[in-house]
Amino acid sequence: MNASLEGKVGLVTGAAIGIGRSVALEMASAGAIVMVSDVDExxxxxxxxxxxxxxxxxxxxxxxxxxxxxxxxLVASTVGAYGTLDLAVNNAGSGGAAATTGEYDPAEWRRVVGINLDGVFHCMHFELPAMLNAGGGAIVNVASVLGLVGWPQASAYVAAKHGVIGLTKAAALEYAGRNIRIAAVNPGFIEGGHLAEAGITSGSEMHAFLTGKHAMKRLGTHAEVAKAVVWMLSDEASFVTGASLSVDGGYTAS
Ligand SMILES: NC(=O)c1ccc[n+]([C@@H]2O[C@H](COP(=O)([O-])OP(=O)(O)OC[C@H]3O[C@@H](n4cnc5c(N)ncnc54)[C@H](O)[C@@H]3O)[C@@H](O)[C@H]2O)c1
Structure with missing residues (x-):
């Protein structure tokens, strides 16, 4: 069964690379018109x-x-270009500096929370009225397994991702009676992308440590996350709201 987004208009933030790009491509192949967005033009x-x-x-x-x-x-441009907004994937995110909480630079904390949590709020704040105008819609916020469990030296990111899951639940309750579904996806660690840029590739000690955290003893792929997101956006997930779906190879099952 392939989820269809035929005739829908959607936007994706942080879609220049990685999970966001894969989501944008998967949405388009499911039939959606896609507004791609990022700071990386x-x-x-x-x-x-x-x-x-x-x-x-x-x-x-x-x-x-x-x-x-x-x-x-971004929302005004999407509605201006394509007449409506039916779908949104609030994906833009950034890991931030590695430091213990006692040594975490407050300016870096603000930056990381500003992108990962304020960013999701800002997007939803403008997407929701546009979706009400459209008569309904679906939103997927990209959280993380680190929205469910802790990770040392990443308190800003961990706090922001826990916040994304909470924000998703609160907003889902507010809009459940108005034909807008809001859910989150919690990816495990994903192969390639910025892990590869940091030298965390197959054969490295850190790669072996990370794969060991996942019950399936491997990392995920961008496409595995994108397929789950497209399913959550589609009418196949018509009874799904306020939920967060872990796409994490069993990371958070233990
Ligand atoms: N890759 C992983 O292992 C992993 C795991 C769990 C969750 N996630 C989450 O998935 C999402 C995508 O991650 P990714 O691995 O594809 O990251 P990535 O770094 O490959 O891509 C993130 C994109 O977001 C953009 N971006 C950064 N700051 C932005 C801002 N202020 N406004 C708009 N765009 C901005 C970047 O330019 C980049 O294109 C993030 O929210 C991340 O926290 C990733």
């Missing part, structure tokens, strides 16, 4: 090009999710 345009090359419809709007006005502009 070059990567975002590359995502758009990949969608256009495969016969889909997409365009790019730059948006720093930590700035409320830019999120307002």
């Amino acid at each position: 070059r990567g975002g345009e590359e995502t758009v090009r990949e969608i256009l090359d495969s016969g889909g419809t997409a365009s790019f709007t730059r948006c720093d999710v930590s700035v409320a006005e830019e999120c307002a502009n």
Whole structure:
């Protein structure tokens, strides 16, 4: 069974690379028109090009999710370009510095929470009225397994991701009677991307440590997360709201 998003208009934040790009491509292949967004214009345009090359419809709007006005502009641009907003994936995120809480730089804390938690709030704040105008919609917020369990030297990120799951539940209750479903996805550690950039590839000690955290003894792929997100956006998930789905190879099962 393939989830269909045929005829829907959706936006994805942080879609220049990684999970966000994979979600944008998967949404387009399920039939959605996609507004790709990121602070990285070059990567975002590359995502758009990949969608256009495969016969889909997409365009790019730059948006720093930590700035409320830019999120307002992203939603307005999407509605301006395509007439409505049915779907949103609030994916933009950043890991931040590694330090114990007692030594965590308050400015870095604000930056990390500003992107990972304020960013999701800013986006939803403008997406929800647009979806009410459209008569309904579906939102998936990208949290993390670190929204469910702790991780040392990452208190800002861990706190923000726990916050995303709480925000998802609160908003889901508010909009459940108004035809808008809101859910979160909790990816485990994903192969490639910024892990690879940090030298965490197969054969390294850290890679072996991370794979050992997952019951399936491997890391996930961007596509595995994207497929779950598209399912949650689709009518196949019509009774799913306020939930967070762990796509984590069993990381949080123990
Ligand atoms: N990769 C993993 O192992 C993993 C695991 C669990 C959760 N996640 C979450 O998944 C999401 C995507 O992660 P990823 O691994 O693809 O990351 P990534 O670093 O590969 O991509 C993140 C994207 O977000 C963009 N971005 C950063 N700050 C932004 C801002 N202020 N406004 C708009 N865009 C911004 C970046 O430019 C980048 O394109 C994040 O929310 C991350 O926390 C990732």
